[in-house]
Amino acid sequence: MAVDAAEPDLTRRRSSRSARTTSSANPIRSPTESQSQTRLDPSSSNATSSSYSYDGGTGSSYRLGSSIATAEASVSTRTSLSSLRNSLPENTHIYDISEIRTATNNFLAKRFSSSSAPSWRCPLRGKEVVVFQRKLRRPIQDSDLREKLSVIYRSHHMCIIKLLGACISGEYIYLAYDFMPGGNLADCLRNKRNPNFTVLSTWMSRMQIATDLASGLDYIHNNAGLKINLVHKYVKSSSVIVTEPSFNAKICHFGTAELCGETVIEAKLVKARGDDEIVEVVSPESSPPKNLNLTRSSSGTMQFEGVKGYMAPEFRGLATQKTDVYAFGVVILELLSGEEPVKYRYDKEKGNHVRTFVVESARLAVKGDGGEEAEIEGRLRRWVDRRLKDSFPVGVAEKLTRIALNCVEDDPNKRPSMSRVAGKISKLYLDSRKWADTFRVPTDFTSSFAPR
Template sequence: MCGNKMAVNATQPDQLSRRRSSRSSRQPPIPSSGDQSQTRVNQSTNITSSSFTYDGGTVTGTGSSSSYRLGSSTATADASISSTTSLSSLRNSLPENTHIYDLSEIRSATNNFLAKRFSSSSTPSWRCNLRGKQVVVFQRKLRRPILDSELREKLSVIYRSHHMSIIKLLGACISGDCIYLAYDFISGGNLTDCLRNKRNPNFTVLSTWMSRMQIATDLASGLDYIHNNAGLKINLVHKYVKSSSVIVTEPSFNAKICHFGTAELCGETVIEAKFDKQRREIVEIDEIDSPESSPVKKLYRSNSRTVKFEGVKGYMAPEFQGLATQKTDVYAFGVVILELLSGEEPVKYRYDKETGDHVRMDIVEMARYAVAGDGGGGVEGEIDGRLRRWVDRRLKDSFPVTVAEKMIRIALDCVDVDPSKRPSMSRVSGKVSKLYLDSRKWADTFRVPNDFTSSFAPR
């Protein structure tokens, strides 16, 4: 760029030529050699000029035939400034390193834990400002002792995980047997409130099929990332997969998963070794029931056998005994998908007038009944009718029945009683993504027409 010349040629009118000739007597003598180009620039300031932008620099040209050379030093300086600006903007866009906060910072941000709670759940949480960022701080029970070095290592692995469907963990603080986790604040509502409005049960913001398919796709993609791509040498587990742990953002109704890394830092998960692609085998996983003096194996648990971790009612897999695994995550994901399609709670009780008892209504059993009989001599029309009655009526019967049936069957595969028969999240994510594309084609085909006009004038 520095060696190129920019020439501006133009034919001047007679008036401009006469004006130049009249001023020529007042112009200083034109110096020789290298000062000639500079003189031309000075002369151009007294004449009508035109501006041209070239690679970030503006060059002014006169009406006469002139040539300008962009100084090498100026060009180098501009390029250096541009590069520095680009690197600075890129550096500012990148996330900072994870933080280990001091307890005094948490106390100051939460007004000594007297600030208004962020949610009405049993887990204490506060929305506050930490080191210039809007965060939500959750207080959790530390299930087993953790050293500073182990905390930094785990935080480093979790913090390096980046996915658009996962809310970022910014840092942590340990005080006694409690751990405070600071997550990035995301504006939106949780999936439970979006599906079930207590004040207006007939209203939902997720009133279209595509909005629910978007949430299902984001949730499957985010959980697949947690299981298979987030950890370096291990497969991580979420444990808190439920509708209240999914934030729905507007206007595109994207889903973001909360509490990623909580179970790992609190010691509530089973950590498994990753599949070795070169050796084509999976390393055996063994449980450690003995104290820390036992040799370290591929799977570990809390130091005490008596510690039992509670699961979430309705989302717990049958084999859940306190420690979460990827299979229990898959089970909970299946329940959330059924909840998303039907709009119903995972477990509820209905009063039976005949017996006078409360009958337990399980969303899994209801979904199995809705698609029962296909391929086994059942009438297709009956299955179609049961499925339409089971899917959330607030969708107003506007959804692709074939896609809905496939989504239900995927969710039922995830909630299989046998953990070994449940599919992996990578397989589930691929199927859900394909059904999302099928739903998009359906939505484009059955779009409400808007190319007509109506008139209320008298005929």
């Protein structure tokens, strides 16, 4: 009892010594002095609110008021956002042609891919890049180049390969993209050396690619250019890089069409000098893209041909978001079936080759002559890539096929927007994940090979 009676006095003595030490070492006044000084000095900026608040109890403690805490939090937030922004590669790179020549060994280095556009994998300003050489379709000023590069360069999405910079030399533009290890989707689906093998042997790996591709293209159409409607134009399976081991998809060549002058297109073609000779008159704002070929139709006019199998029916050199949606639908059908967009099959009875399209085969599988649900399921199972070994949710596969067929409608006005498509495919991905969790191989068992 004597000890208990002495404890409050001991506490008071310790508190008194602590208060004297604090007052001598710390210029902060007591709460009473602070409040009285605030009331006496009306010109003070703290006249309306106290800078510190007092927390009563056995010990004296001070804490920052809400106004100061909010101000410091705001400063901390601005600082963190500023440091994050400075860490992002926002400065546009316009390379000198000498840098490109040095990096590519004067363009004699080994080509990176067998595509029509020459490309080289090389180090450039301390980064591993892939440089593509493309032909300019119309002259571009340095100011316009910097403006377009700034819009494309500030676009950040995990499903889009970053454009690091560009260089103009004569009639060519050199585009440096961040190197991304992996293989393109076309090679992953169709192995020429071993047609029965594919790295995309599971349903979830293909759903992951479909989800990433839809998300990336939705970003390009609706968010990358802010108030500008950007178009990709090069949507095809060979322009999608698949990374391991997660099988994420990344879109290549974003910004190429915009920088090469292939997005503002209206080529005026007139017939002159007789019935057999065609003179092409191109408007000064545009010119036909590089991968388009002019062919003569039965009406005597000139038509554009794009990449076979991915070209929308209305495409005449005018790349729009609707043509991107059409090409996206073809890629999804290609992903589901494993087949090329256009395939030639030899007909023994007729003795010639018959051309088949993946769009037509998909329509026969899902729509066909109608029939009961079991008949549609049977046709769909025969159409989907057999290397999946018939292990996929049929309902999800049918819905995804119908979404892709909506994207390849002949009438562009009937095609959905990429934002709507991306939302639907995201939901199908979640449904596929539930299916995969349900049919997962059990691992919580043991086995013994000992004799019984």
